Amino acid sequence: MKWSEICIHTTEEAIEAVTNILYEAGAGGVVIEDSQDLQQEWTSAEGSIYSLDPADYPMDGVNVKAYLPVNSFLGETVEEIKQSVNNLLLYDIDLGDGRITFSEHNEEEWATAWKKYYKPVSVGERFYVSPTWADFQPEDESRHVIELDPGMAFGTGTHPTTILCIEALEKYLPNKADVLDVGTGTGVLSIAAAKLGASKVLAVDLDHVAVQSAQLNIKLNKVQDIVEIRQNNLSDNIEGTYDVVVANLLAELVIRLSEGGVADLIGGNGLLIASGIIKPKKDQVVTALARTGLSVIDEMESGDWIALVAKKAD
Structure with a gap:
């Protein structure tokens, strides 16, 4: 063909x-x-x-x-x-x-x-990300291995925005946390959260192909007892509160997420980790978060990309 x-x-x-x-x-x-x-x-x-x-x-x-x-x-x-x-x-x-x-x-x-x-690579301080077809034997047994089948259109888990999110999860994710992963794609961030000790992860994506890709990768990494995959538009109709909400999206979608009431889904001491933000649009995102009661407490960057960590303003 x-x-x-x-x-x-x-x-x-x-x-x-x-x-x-x-x-x-x-x-x-x-x-x-x-x-x-x-x-x-x-x-x-x-x-x-x-x-x-x-x-x-x-x-x-x-x-x-x-x-x-x-x-x-x-x-x-x-x-x-x-x-x-x-x-x-x-x-x-x-x-x-x-x-x-x-x-x-x-x-x-x-x-x-x-x-x-796509080759096996080190990501953050605690992970390797490897394609499923690689015969990979990790030398550092203290690192978790995330196996990914990137499917048809959802990347390899090594884009700077994904790496920034993983590094932020390594730094901020509390043990036994409840996590919401908005725009999950391959499911790599949900898998990372589960391997870092999250007790429950809800991963959502609007696209059904992404949902199928994430479901495959969740099973490959044997975290299906922790991670639930659901087709959903951003945080619409999601109930409850979470210790961490992670959103690796475009800046425009992070703004839309904040305007859609994501602050209400973050517990009292909870955090929002938002990535996929190009540097020139950082101020727009910070302003949008502030309007909804979220204050940026940390900023991480890689090349032209920014990740923001925010909590509810005191």
């Missing part, structure tokens, strides 16, 4: 929004090539330093590549994608040049080629 690779050159800020458009259009998989990754020093789970091949990455910005089956509907699908990407400008999302290019690949080429982007 032949697949058409559609490549959208955009910005880090637009990655999640563009990715959502692509899998809603029926993409058979998504690869993210971020030029910022070339500036980082990557440490494998075995402790060795490895470098990425610059030929696989754009000189600047981000390439988001999706794979669509070559069929009679391809032309219409591509036009819908173009229109949806252009509509992101209405939400004040910086698309960069938004250049779209195409190429064709055989299924066998795509199915194996994308795996070169």
Whole structure:
């Protein structure tokens, strides 16, 4: 079977929004090539330093590549994608040049080629993140191993925004905590929380494919007795209170989450960990949190990304 690779050159800020458009259009998989990754020093789970091949990455910005089956509907699908990407400008999302290019690949080429982007790596101080197909034997037995099958469109758990959330969980998650994971994606943050000692985790995502991906990974990591997966729009109709709410979302969605009453879901001494925030939009998020009674107590950054830790204002 032949697949058409559609490549959208955009910005880090637009990655999640563009990715959502692509899998809603029926993409058979998504690869993210971020030029910022070339500036980082990557440490494998075995402790060795490895470098990425610059030929696989754009000189600047981000390439988001999706794979669509070559069929009679391809032309219409591509036009819908173009229109949806252009509509992101209405939400004040910086698309960069938004250049779209195409190429064709055989299924066998795509199915194996994308795996070169994903190796076992050390994350934070207490985790390894490894693909399920890797024959990985951790050298440091004090670290937890999170095995992920990233599925078709939900990443490898090593994006800076995810790493910031894991580091914040390592720092702030109390033992036996009740956790709400909003926008769970692969479920990696829920798995991390469970392995760090959470007693109960509710993980929600609006997209049913993300829910299926998270359910698979929860079982792979044997934390299904702790983590519940549910299809849900942000924190709508969720009841009770939580010790930690973690939300790895776009800045606009973090603002919408705060306006939707997330503060009411945070217990008296509880915390909100919010990531996926591009630096230029940090002040907007801080202001939105303050309007709903949440005060930022810590800020973490990686490249152009910010994670905020907030609690209810005294």
